[in-house]
Amino acid sequence: MDITTNELDCDSYVKLDAFTRKTYRDVYPAIDPTRPELSQAxxxxxxxxxxxxxxxxxxxxxxxxxxxxxxxxxxxxxxxxxxxxxxxxxxxxxxxxxxxxxxxxxxxxxxxxxxxxxxxxxxxxxxxxNAGPQRKSLLKYTAGWRRIVSNFSPSWFSTTMGTGMAGILFHLMPFEHAALQYIAIAFFVLNALLFLTVLGMSILRYTLYPEIWKVMIQDPVNSLFLATCPMGFATLIELWVFICVPQWGDWAKTTAWGLWIIDAVAAAAVTASLSFILISQHYVTSLERITALQLLPIAATIVASGVGAEIADILPNAQHAMGTVIVSYVLWGMSTPMAMIILVIYYQRLAVHKLPSRETIVSCFLPLGPLGFGGFSILYLGKVARQLLDESNAIDPLVGHIAYVLGLLLSLLMWSFGLIWLVFALATIYYRSPFPFNMGWWGFTFPLGVYAANTILLGKEMNLMFFKVCGTILSSAMILLWLVVATRTVHGAWHGVLFHAPCLQNLKEKLEDSQDDATNDEA
The missing domain is CATH 3.40.50.720 (NAD(P)-binding Rossmann-like Domain)
Structure with missing residues (x-):
């Protein structure tokens, strides 16, 4: 080696540790995967x-x-x-x-x-x-009560959707009985306590672990369940209208209106933001990754439009009522066509890549949600618009009658479209059973419940016994499903097996990356 220059012998690192006098060098051909002999075809x-x-x-x-x-x-x-x-x-x-x-x-x-x-x-x-177990246990997220809080994902709001919908159906049952109203009140109280508990746990989660929010919102599946929060809140508002307003009068109506405004803003924000995240990020890169869960953000705004129609029906001020109807039509228009587009894409995904996995098979019921409540919303909006315009001279009352007729026809068409998706869902469940229990099972309850609500409303508006009987059968089926799912949820929560947030795996990976970077810096 020439010590007068800065150049080093290329084999010096070998010679320094060598215990033989001679060293040998040979040049090996590059391991190029495009070489024919290395083909993996x-x-x-x-x-x-x-x-x-x-x-x-x-x-x-x-x-x-x-x-x-x-x-x-x-x-x-x-x-x-x-x-x-x-x-x-x-x-x-x-x-x-x-x-x-x-x-x-x-x-x-x-x-x-x-x-x-x-x-x-x-x-x-x-x-x-190329993978191995992590070096360091993340006790911050996995120990004791912290595991429950950190794994308390937004999907728990789906329990409030199903519970609230069960109470609503007890109120809407076409064959009335005094006992049904008392049961509806019990469900209202239960759902209020459940919603406050889930909301409190969610606030605690993101307060203690703010870093979870970012990985949750970036998760292509977990983030979609944010839409279940405004939908669960909407069921509480609807039960408030049915139960509290008749007893407590005008202040309860004003309270319901204020709560609905909050819900409508939240639902529209969720629909716009989550839909934009879907189309702007690289989370879904192939048709196979599309699932019916993509309907959740859209359904939040459809639900808000239907509840808005019920709010407008009770408001004493005609101007406030008409403004609420118009906003509800806007909410319906910005969400229902989007839901139809997603249904087309989802059907293509099913036709090309066949049925989803057993773990997500319950999502096949989700198309009933926007179709069921979309039909309920447009029919109820037409009904309220006709009443308001008959009492107002601002617009020709004929407009209200046209809105009602169009709403009735659209509701019937959406009910019919939902019928074929109900057949697909039942056939899929039969074909894929058995499948493991998880929080996705709450997808049985709310979509079937809103479809039953639309069936009951059609029967009431057209005075047809067929729809009234079908609505009662669907409502009974939904309530029985609620009993099954609620029982298994309580059992799973008690044993801790349902507290699992897949998005935390992304957080663990990021933490490991930061640990690796710190180790490299020290080295």
């Missing part, structure tokens, strides 16, 4: 830890260039997995990519996942084990 590759780092930039990219037939990516972050999937598709559009959000520390889920992979592709040809 026709092979199935499974990569754990494929969401970032070497798993993404090296392994996934290399096997895509080597023309692998299918690449299965396993990692905890669904967001990062979607980015890796996009990278593979950019490199080789012909490679099939399956992403599965999974914690490899969960032995049972790992076994179940590999069973599914074998059922779908056969035995994989290559396994890249």
């Amino acid at each position: 026709g092979k199935v590759i499974v990569i754990t830890g494929g969401s970032r780092g070497l798993g993404r930039s090296s392994f996934a990219a290399s096997f895509a260039r080597a023309n692998a037939d299918a690449i299965v990516l396993l990692a905890r972050s669904s967001i990062n997995l979607a980015q890796t999937e996009k990278l593979i598709k950019d490199i080789n559009p012909s490679t099939y990519v399956l992403t599965i959000a999974l914690d490899i520390c969960d032995e049972a889920k790992v076994k179940d996942t590999f069973d599914k992979i074998k059922d779908r592709f056969g035995i994989p040809h290559v396994l890249i084990n």
Whole structure:
């Protein structure tokens, strides 16, 4: 080595530790995945830890260039997995990519996942084990009561939707009985306590762990359940109108109106923001990732429009009532066509990629939500508009009659469209059963409940026994389902198995990234 220059012998790092006099150097050919002898055509590759780092930039990219037939990516972050999937598709559009959000520390889920992979592709040809258990337990999120708070996801608001809808149906039953009203009052009290509990736990969650909010809002599935908050609140407002307003008079009407304004603003904000996040971020990069859960943000505004119609029906001031009707029509118009668009996309997803997994199979009932309450809303709005315009000279009363007739026809058409989705849902449940219990089971209750409400309203407006009987049957089925789901939810909550927020896996991964960066900086 020449000590008079700054140049080092390229083999100095070998010679320093060598215990032999001679060293040998040979040049190996580059391991280029595009070389024909390294082709992976026709092979199935499974990569754990494929969401970032070497798993993404090296392994996934290399096997895509080597023309692998299918690449299965396993990692905890669904967001990062979607980015890796996009990278593979950019490199080789012909490679099939399956992403599965999974914690490899969960032995049972790992076994179940590999069973599914074998059922779908056969035995994989290559396994890249690029993931390992985390070095440090995140006790801040996983110990004692903190685990319950940190895992208290927005999906718990769906319990208030189903409970509130059960109380509403007891009030709307076409075959009236005094006992039904007392049961409706009991459900109103229960739902109010439930909503306050869930809201309090949610506030506590984001107060203690503000970092969870960001990863939750970025999660392509968990964030959609934010829409269940204004919908659960709307059921409370509706029960207030049915139960409290007749007893407490004008101040209760004004209170209901004020609460509805808050709910309408929240619902419109959720619809606009979550829908924009869906189309602006890289969370959903393929048709296969579309689910009926995409309807949740849209349904929030549809529900607000229907409750607005009921609020307008009780307001003593005609100007306030007409303004509420107009705003409710606007809410209906900004959400129902969007729901129809999503239904078209969702049907295409089902036709191309077939039925969803057993874990999300209950979401097949969700199309009944916007169709059921959308029909209820437009019919009730037409009914209230006709009443208001008959008493006003500002607009020709004929406009109100036209609005009512159009509302009746649209409601009937939406009920009919919902009927075929109900058949699809029942057939899907039969075909896919059995399936595991989770918070998604609350998707049985509210969509079926609002569809029953629209059926009852059609029977009342057209004075047809057919719809009244169908509405009673659907209401009874929904209440029985509520009993089953509520019982299993109480059991699961008591044993702690339902307190699981998948979005926390994304947070853990970010924390591990920061730990790795800190370690590298120290090194």
